[in-house]
Amino acid sequence: MNKKGFIFDLDGVIVDTAKYHFLAWKKLANSLDIDFTEEENEQLKGVSRVKSLEKILAWGNKTISEENFQDLMGKKNEDYLSYISEMDESEILPDVPKVLDFLIKNQQPISLGSASKNARAILERVSLRKQFDQIVDGNDVSKAKPDPEVFLIAAKLLNVSPKNCIVFEDSVAGVEAANSAEMISIGIGKKEVLGHAKYVFNDFTEISEAFLNDLINN
Numbered sequence: 289m290n291k292k293g294f295i296f297d298l299d300g301v302i303v304d305t306a307k308y309h310f311l312a313w314k315k316l317a318n319s320l321d322i323d324f325t326e327e328e329n330e331q332l333k334g335v336s337r338v339k340s341l342e343k344i345l346a347w348g349n350k351t352i353s354e355e356n357f358q359d360l361m362g363k364k365n366e367d368y369l370s371y372i373s374e375m376d377e378s379e380i381l382p383d384v385p386k387v388l389d390f391l392i393k394n395q396q397p398i399s400l401g402s403a404s405k406n407a408r409a410i411l412e413r414v415s416l417r418k419q420f421d422q423i424v425d426g427n428d429v430s431k432a433k434p435d436p437e438v439f440l441i442a443a444k445l446l447n448v449s450p451k452n453c454i455v456f457e458d459s460v461a462g463v464e465a466a467n468s469a470e471m472i473s474i475g476i477g478k479k480e481v482l483g484h485a486k487y488v489f490n491d492f493t494e495i496s497e498a499f500l501n502d503l504i505n506n
């Protein structure tokens with residue numbers, strides 16, 4: 289049996305935490321008299337916490353001190369953590385456990401590759417921690433997606449060469465990162481947005497065992 293490396297992004301692929309990021313960022317933006325819409329939230333998907341706050345401040349034409357910046361990031365994360373502390377298995381996106389179980393049954397190594405510094409806590413909350421051989425998250429990287437660093441570290445930890453890795457991603461920057469790591473990119477979301485991925489599916493319910501077998505064996 290061939291050994292491939294399967295790397296999963298977290299937010300938008302395994303669970304939909306974007307709605308909680310939205311609530312927390314909106315509260316923060318509004319406290320600074322900055323409007324914050326769902327469309328703007330879309331642009332923060334896959335983007336690190338620091339970069340997200342920089343973007344929000346730029347949209348509102350605000351400049352703040354470094355101390356205030358750190359303080360606001362802390363406040364946003366506190367709010368976000370209060371939302372995710374309520375999460376449970378019901379928030380896992382459709383057929384994610386089915387795909388993970390199939391890969392495990394076929395002895396394929398699995399890693400997380402997320403920008404979130406809260407990834408471990410979220411996996412624990414939704415009881416998926418033990419399905420992952422490795423976890424690479426926002427605490428392990430110095431360069432944010434679209435830099436391929438997060439996925440290259442995951443490949444190294446899985447002991448699989450990058451060209452034998454498959455990445456599931458919902459964000460434009462994440463697909464770009466997988467492509468520059470020379471991995472097989474699978475976009476989870478809309479074709480219009482993720483057209484640069486090698487394959488695109490709306491969600492995991494569209495991914496068949498035959499397709500997974502092809503990925504494993506070719």
Ligand code: B16
Pocket residue numbers: 297298299300306309332333334335336337340365401402403404405406407426459
């Ligand atoms: P945190 P992913 C990303 O997760 C989110 O898509 C993005 O909106 C968020 O700003 C980023 O994590 C950092 O998250 O504030 O929890 O460290 O899609 O890479 O799994």
Ligand code: MG
Pocket residue numbers: 297298299300301333334457458459462
């Ligand atoms: Mg994502």
